[in-house]
Amino acid sequence: MSRQKLAKETDNDSVLFIFLDQNILSGHKKWRHVLVCICDKQDIFVVKRENLIKMGFHLDAVFLMITNAVLSCLAGDLVISPKDDPCRSFxxxxxxxxxxxxxxxxxxxxxxxxxxxxxxxIYPEGNSNVLLFGPDFCPRIAETKDLIFESGKRKIVDIKITQIYLYMAFLPWKCKINLNGEETIVTAMLIGDSVYCESFEMNNKSENPYVEGTIKVLWDYNKAFDGSFPFKVCRCDLEPNCVACNKIDKK
Known part of the structure; x- marks a missing residue:
C-alpha cells in the first residue's frame, strides 16, 4: 500500500482508517488491538466521525495514533509478491x-x-553481528513427554514452550490436535512457559490397540510454534495392560 492511498481525500463526515476488518473498531475499545491490526493487514474503509464520537473516541488522539502507527508499519513492510519470494514456501x-x-x-x-x-x-546461523540468529531463538515446543491416554477420557494437556515474546502473552492461544486423521482446535491458556490445552476427549477410533496423535501450539489464532507434541491413545478393551488403563505411571 502506498502512502498516496493514505492521503486519499474523504468528506468532512468521514475518517479514513486501516484495520484488519470492519468490525475491529466496534469490537475492541483498547488501542493495542487497533495498532496490532494495522500492522497485520492493510484494508481501507471509512468510518463516520459521529460513530467514533458515540464510542467515546477523541478525534485528535485517533488521528495522531493511527497516523504514527500506520506510517511506522508501512515504512519497512513487505513489498515483494509471494510468488517472487521463494522463502515464503517455508x-x-x-x-x-x-x-x-x-x-x-x-x-x-x-x-x-x-x-x-x-x-x-531471526537470521540464519552465522550472523553474529545481529541480536537474534540461529534456531535457538525460534519460538518452539521445548520438550515432549511419553504420554499415553485412555480412549474415551477427557484430558487437559500442558505443553512447555520456549522463546515466548512479550506481546504473544496478550494474544489468543489455541491447540490444534491431529488424531485419527482428524484435526480439532481447542482454546488454550498460556501460564508461565507452558500452554494448557482445554480439556478434550481422547478417542482411539481405529481397530488397533494404540493410535498416535500430535498437538501443534497456535498463537494469535493461526500462527504456529515450531515442532509438535506427540501422544498415544490406547483402547483398554484391546490392550488391558496399557499403562493408562492400569493407572500406573510409566517409568
Missing amino acids: SSCATCISQSACTWCVTKSLCTKQLCGNDNV
Missing part, C-alpha cells in the same frame, strides 16, 4: 533460517528474503 522458523537467504519475521510468523519491517527478525 512454514517453520527453523526450516526458514536453515536457508542462507531467508529470515523469519516473528510477529508475522513468516519466512521471507526481504526485510521484515517493524518486527522481531
Whole structure:
C-alpha cells in the first residue's frame, strides 16, 4: 500500500482508517488491538466521525495514533509478491533460517528474503553481528513427554514452550490436535512457559490397540510454534495392560 492511498481525500463526515476488518473498531475499545491490526493487514474503509464520537473516541488522539502507527508499519513492510519470494514456501522458523537467504519475521510468523519491517527478525546461523540468529531463538515446543491416554477420557494437556515474546502473552492461544486423521482446535491458556490445552476427549477410533496423535501450539489464532507434541491413545478393551488403563505411571 502506498502512502498516496493514505492521503486519499474523504468528506468532512468521514475518517479514513486501516484495520484488519470492519468490525475491529466496534469490537475492541483498547488501542493495542487497533495498532496490532494495522500492522497485520492493510484494508481501507471509512468510518463516520459521529460513530467514533458515540464510542467515546477523541478525534485528535485517533488521528495522531493511527497516523504514527500506520506510517511506522508501512515504512519497512513487505513489498515483494509471494510468488517472487521463494522463502515464503517455508512454514517453520527453523526450516526458514536453515536457508542462507531467508529470515523469519516473528510477529508475522513468516519466512521471507526481504526485510521484515517493524518486527522481531531471526537470521540464519552465522550472523553474529545481529541480536537474534540461529534456531535457538525460534519460538518452539521445548520438550515432549511419553504420554499415553485412555480412549474415551477427557484430558487437559500442558505443553512447555520456549522463546515466548512479550506481546504473544496478550494474544489468543489455541491447540490444534491431529488424531485419527482428524484435526480439532481447542482454546488454550498460556501460564508461565507452558500452554494448557482445554480439556478434550481422547478417542482411539481405529481397530488397533494404540493410535498416535500430535498437538501443534497456535498463537494469535493461526500462527504456529515450531515442532509438535506427540501422544498415544490406547483402547483398554484391546490392550488391558496399557499403562493408562492400569493407572500406573510409566517409568
